[in-house]
Amino acid sequence: MNPYIIETNNVTRSMGGTVVVRDLNLRVKRGSIYGFLGRNGAGKTTTIKMLVGLIWPDAGTIRVNGVEPSQFTVEDRWKIGYVSERQILNPFMKVEALLRFTSSFYPEWDAAVCERLLQRFGIDRSKRVRALSMGMARQLAFILAMGQKPDLLILDEPAANLDVVARREFLDEILGMLRERETTVLLSSHILSDIERVADEIGIMAQGQLRVSESLDQLKETVKKVRFYNFIKGSNGFALPEAFQFSKTSSEVAATFRVNDENSLQKLAATHGCQYEIIPLNLEDIFVEMVREPKEAA
Amino acid sequence: MKMATQFWPMMKHEMGLGQGARMVGPASAIVSYCFFLGVFPWVSLYGNYTAHGNITAMFEVGFLPIMAFLFLGGLTLWVPWEAVPALSQLLQLPDQAQDTGRWEFLFTRAADRRTLFRARAVTFYLIAAAPLLCNVVISPFFPDLVASPDLAMEWKYRLAFPGFNPGITSPHQVGLPHGAILFTAWLALLATFVFITLQSYAVWIARRVKGNSWWTLIFPAAPLLAVTLVFILVQKRMIHLPFNFFEDSFLFFATHPFTLTLALAGLIFVLQKWCEQQFSRLEID
Known part of the structure; x- marks a missing residue:
């Protein structure tokens, strides 16, 4: 089995005539928690979007779990979880309905984990999403990603909108669970103390290029x-x-x-x-x- | 898990079922629309003081172009909204963020994008085309249609209606056998043709509309603008169409109803497949 769950080779992508990602060679080891860092506009979100198949690279190749994202089948997507920076869940659905809707895409949906996390974060199933606080909605997005039992979970600014205590509890809970399952996590965040606490590997992007990619200890x-x-x-x-x-x-x-x-x-x-x-x-x-x-x- | 099993959850989602308040506004608009679309052929044919079941008079009144314009206007808003991701970034509507998030959420689940697009198309047929199809079903129970064509058009009526029955009610009117069925079927066919064409156009332009470029809004608006321009030019007599679009297309359909229906079914199959393929390769910036 390929030791890298994410592999990119000389990936370049422009947006609106500007090169946002340039010659990116990113390797993420299976089972690791990879902290993906960079200033605003460094190209992190564009990279993540390419990894989950929302946009395609202009040049270079990407392999996620051995598959080019543009060729993802439904089965390939079963094992890739994603919580985006701006992901806003349908505000008009009830939590229960959203869980049911999302679970319909996954054959191995983990209802027990969802239930456990709903209770842990105090989210009421009967509430509509718009009645949840922003932090809770974020936690719900996580729960939806956890329910699919992913091999790879990509989190773009996961702890935004959470207060310090909630953020710490949340990351400890989620990442603890992911470690148990040996899930690979690509974690992009501006809160470097969070990354420092949980990440094994660090990648730093600047001006569309990966400046560093190595273990946190070595760095x-x-x-x-x-x-x-x-x-x-x-x-x-x-x-x-x-x-x-x-x-x-x-x-x-x-x-x-x-x-x-x-x-x-x-x-x-x-x-x-x-x-x-x-x-x-x-x-x-x-x-x-x-x-x-x-x-x-x- | 088979992909086919995703269809019903997606349909339910696209129909807004279980989404409470979100659907109150759209639902009332849809009910009004269905009612309007359902009754307008009958009102225009039998309720109109000029027409009284006379299809030639109805075509002359000019009611149909207005209805067609409203229908096209509605579709021009609806179809691109469902097929062009960047539109929700361009149009700063109150739930813009939700809509962008909705695209991203759906596109990053293990949801088959082709099935999602099919669910959207079926939603259209259920909501927008259903009143027209219902009209076809109940049309045999409606009074016969008559026509009063001038000499130039009479041969076309004779061709379209083999049982053409001159002088059924007056020396100047002719009876049209199965006229109501053909009229309602023609409306349904025309509406479906407009939808599938517009849907394909929307998918085609989806990559060209950019979330940060206002001028690209011209793409989704182009069909309506083009029709408006033609309408104005015709009204100002700056251009002259060598045919009456509505009456001639109705007669053409009445002449070849089965061929055209089969052709449309084939066209829907081909274009729907193409649209689903294109949609599955869309980017979300």
């Missing part, structure tokens, strides 16, 4: 912000072309870059006759350092 281990100071001969000759961010004054240099082992850092400091200190970065810091425009070219 946190290797991407460092380092301050170089106490230069004996000044910082003039100091350059780091591979740095994500680089700023320099006559007496100090701050740079965010990959440090594969500390020896290389020591060598670098020795070469330039300076001292250094490593500033710890969490995922949010790493993300900001990687996607914002560089302060100064190295």
